[in-house]
Amino acid sequence: MKLVYINPETNLDLLAGSLWDGRGEDCRQQVVISIRQGRIAAVRPQETAVTEKNARQINLAGLTVLPGLIDAHVHLALDGIDFQASLARWQDPPAREAALARALRASLEHGLVAIRDGGDREGLNLQAREWVRTGKYPGPRVVATGMAVTKKGKYGSFLGPGTTDPASIRELIAGLVNRNVDQVKVVVSGLVTFRRYGEVGSLEFDAAELATAVKAAHAAGRPVMVHVNSAAGVDLALAAGVDSIEHGYFLTTAQLETMAARGTYWVPTVAAIANRLLTTKRDDYPEGERDIIRRTQESQQQMIARAYQLGVKLVVGTDAGAPGVYHGESYLDELLYWHRAGVPAVAILRAATVTAAAALGLGGELGQVKPGYRPCLIAVRGNPLEDLKVLAQPEMVFIDF
Template sequence: MKLFHISPETNLDLLVDNLWDGQQEGYRQQVVISIRRGRIAAVQPREMQGTGNGTQQMRLTGLTVLPGLIDAHVHLALDGIDFQASLDRWQDPLLRERVLARALRVSLEHGLVAIRDGSDREGLNLQAREWVRAGKYPGPRVVATGMAVHKKGKYGSFLGPGTTDPASIRELVTSLVNRNVDQVKVVVSGLVTFHRYGEVGSLEFDTAELVEAVKTAHAAGRPVMAHVNSAPGVDLALAAGVDSIEHGYFLTTAQLETMAARGTFWVPTVAAIANRLHTAKREVYPEREIDIIRRTQESQQEMVARAHRLGVKLVVGTDAGAPGVYHGESYLDELLYWYQAGIPAAAILRAATVTAAAALGLDGELGQIRPGYRPCLIAVRGNPLENLRVLAQPEMVFIDN
């Protein structure tokens, strides 16, 4: 993979054989992408190309260019291999820096130009964001949530300090805003369990508490992403007005219809469950739990397909850092789970670019190749509309971080 940094002074014409720009179903062929002063200035047929003084040209012969990919749900401070070892490393500044730097690097190597971090109790994702901004480490743009808002004594102690009442919720959200988080993460329910099909950890907040979190975040201009599973949990999250449903296992068709009507994003993270069985480093589960995991995966894939048909704003996110879900590497897994569910490749690519950019608050900057947008692009050998697997190893990644 070749990495190209675009600076604010860059004037460059990319001569592209095949382009998927995020706007059209199919390809545009023989196109020139003109980058001027670090932004996309024009996208036009090659015969219309004009050059200015000091403009360089780069021929991307035989490659397909598309918007850089976006992972809307990761945990940079976790490695997907050993949860407890990851937590232990948080106490060693050198080790945790290595972990974060590696996660950033491999994400970029797999074509990710932006990621949204779903929190850690040390707020290390904020540090990672600043490292990328300062150019200390190469990586995708980081949309950071700092620490998550969860209920003390419930699931999520590794994500945040825990709250007890509306006042402490308001205090935590305000402190996160003061630390300049990009979005706020709330933990509405526990995890999906593998002891009984459909079983999910208990709800963490009542309506008044969750409304307080969302209201405080929205008043400060911060969208809210909600970790939530189960129909009652999703009902609570939607009633409070969250902006995105994260995971959303065992939600209902009626809830999908509500989400479609409201424009609520859904990040279904199929890999977070499916990869527990389908990775080389998978854990060992009893046969009964294996069956429950498979049924849970299949149920989620069915609902993702239904959400697509209903017009829900689907967004690709992997939950990278969760067991068996690896930064960068597992992104293709998530895409393929969607494809196995019957979603067309073009729709999956839109969820990985256009809609993901909107969920991260980056629409108008990333997710499409059009004038005014940032030139964060990838080039792959092959046709991702026919074979998503060509996205596994981008030939080139262009970023302007």
């Protein structure tokens, strides 16, 4: 993979053999993407393009250019390999910095130009955001939540300090806003368990508490993403007016219809469950639990297909850092789970680009190849509309800073 940096003075013409622009049903052939002063200035057929003396050219014949990919749910402070070792590194500044830098680099090398971090108790994702912004380490744009809003004594102690009442919820959110988080993450339910099919950890907040969190975040201009599983949890989240449902295992068709009507984003994170059976630790699960994992995965895939049919705003997110979900590397896994569920490749790519950009608050900047947008692009060998696997190893990644 070759990494090309774009700065505000860059004047560059990309001679693309093929282009998928983030919106179309098909690829356009023989296109010039003109970048002027660090922004996309024009997208034209090659036969109509005029060569400018001060513009460098890169010949991408035989390659397909498309918007850089976006992962809407990651945890940079976890590595997907060893949860306890990741937590231990948080208290070792050099080790945790090196691990974060590796996660950022791996994400970029796999074609991710933006990621949204779902939080960690130390707020390390805020550091990572600044490292990328200042150029200390290469990486995708980081949309940061800092720490998650959790209930003390419930699931998620590694994500946030825990709250006890509406006053502490408002206090935590005010502190996060003061640290300039991009979005607010709230943990509404526990995890999916593998003891019994459909079993989920208990709800953390009641309706009034969750409404307090959403109101405080929205008043500060911050969208709210919620970790939530179970139909009861999704009902609670939708009633509170959250902006995106993260995970959403065991939600219902009626809830999908509500989400479609309201424009609520859904980030289904199939890999967070399914990839547990792809690691060397798969044998740690008894056969009965492995069966529940497979059934849970299949149920989620069925609901993704239904969500697509209903017009829900689907967004690709992997939960990278969860067991068996690796930064950058596991992104293709998530795309393929959707495709095997019956979602067309072009719809998956939109969920990975233009819709994901909107969910991250980056609409108008990323997710499309059109004038005025940032030139955060990837070039792959082959047509991703025909074979998503060509995204596994981008030939080139263009990133601005």
